[in-house]
Amino acid sequence: MMQQTDNDDGPEYSKNPLIIIASNRGPFTFSAKADGSFAVKRGAGGLVTALGALAEHHEVLWVASALSRGDHEWAKQHQDRVQAVEGMYLRLIRSTRTCFQQHYNVIANPLFWFIQHQLWDTSRTPSITRKTWQAWHEGYVVTNKQFADAIAESIPQTDRPIIIFPQDYHLYLVPYFLRERLGERVQIQPFLHIPWPGPDAWRILPESMRVAILVSLLASDRVGFQTKKDAFNFVQTCRFYLPDAHSHGSRDTIYYRGREVKARAYPISIDVKKVEEIAEEPQTRLLVSQLLNAIGERSLILRVDRIEPSKNILRGLEAYRALLETYPEHRGKVQMLALLVPSRMGVDEYQDYLRDIMAEAGMINAQFSDEFWEPVRIIVGDNYHRAIAAMQLYDILLVNPIADGMNLVAKEGALVNHRNGVLLLSEHAGAFYELGEHALTVSPFDIHGTVEAIHQALTMPPNERQRRAEALRGLVRQSGVRRWFYAQVEDALRASTSQASKDSTSETPEASKSALSSTASGAPSDSTPTDSE
């Protein structure tokens, strides 16, 4: 086993692999310039950082959806072919506006996201209608097939190992279509960024959709999850719904129609070096001093989230209100600051959620504020520097999601905080398994418990705060997003060495043909879908 730190260049492989990433959102955004060329903006996400580092030494192809108008124009200008961009190769997939909407705004978000975060109010929602089924066939299946076709067409003739990493719930059917086209000569290893709940949560999906997803994921060699719990839930879900799937007592392996599929945990992390650099930038320092002025001597209770029901922002506010009622001694001495990024505003539930948050915050301010103190401040907007600035200053970081694959805010906060701040962490965030021991942990549904935990944090002796904060910082520093990705590449390479000698006649899994068959051509068009998320 090779040892790396997160800033290494990555492991050296005996045979240089071709690494292919497939994700809805790509690493770059393009905008057309007046002279016909394109401005390229690199995305800030962790995966882009990890891949960027890997691409310095290895061949990396990224296949993603064209999201913006500029992306569409760029893909069209290059006749939808693979292009070299900033040290890696890129292929953008153009789909029609309707197809994209059906894929993204009807099936992936909200249906799958809501199932996997267990957000449905099942006496009322969801209703899976003819429109949903249409979106499944004409949006979700078509898009997934487009991805698999684009990947298959982009693969050169080579005897090098080829590893394909489809990312997340937008691309559940890609492994099936890839295996159908490419057989056993590639390693397929999806990574799921969001939680995988146990079998009960999946009963909401009609059988043929559910089976199509499971059968497709079982066409992979390995499926990566954030935590061992998610991996175990996946094994259980396959056993429960697929009569031919067996685990023979294993918690991390499924045997299905001649294939052995591993379910493995690869907990994602942050780019430690980059986050530390951003924390030191002049722009961030300026924001720190502005925030300090606003907070004064008060204790800062901070949250930093997308506006997203699974993040449980409303119950966080409810707990804050209950704290001010139950422990009046904190009135005027604490400040709640919520930095919220608008997200998926095309989905009704998200618009309603933002409205409810603003109403609740308004009620708290109306009830408790005085001429010197506004108990809650909500800042809506996407400003990463401000988020990192605020994280340096919290006394309490409130991370109380109903369900969360990992939650990177918990890790960023623990890394950059200067005040020995206390992390209040939901037991349903993936981060709980790594950081829970040194955080105050809460059930996201337990308002009373959250109030008591906030009070405990506000009255915690300084040496205990310091001990906890140092332990958290140490844990985050040990991990990192590059290491997260290299671990997946190493596992795939190890397996591909033994796969070379495997029987190449291994059967393609029999999926539920009816649920996977598409009823639309999925041919690219020039229409541009709206930018989402």
Ligand code: ADQ
């Ligand atoms: P998300 O649900 O988006 O990611 P999270 O892991 O918290 O959740 O990452 C959000 C990122 O956006 C963080 O880097 C955070 O700092 C930033 N951010 C959030 N609010 C912000 C604000 N108001 N202003 C600026 N920046 C803000 C999904 C899964 C997670 C999983 C990640 C990675 O839902 O569980 O951890 O993918 O796998």
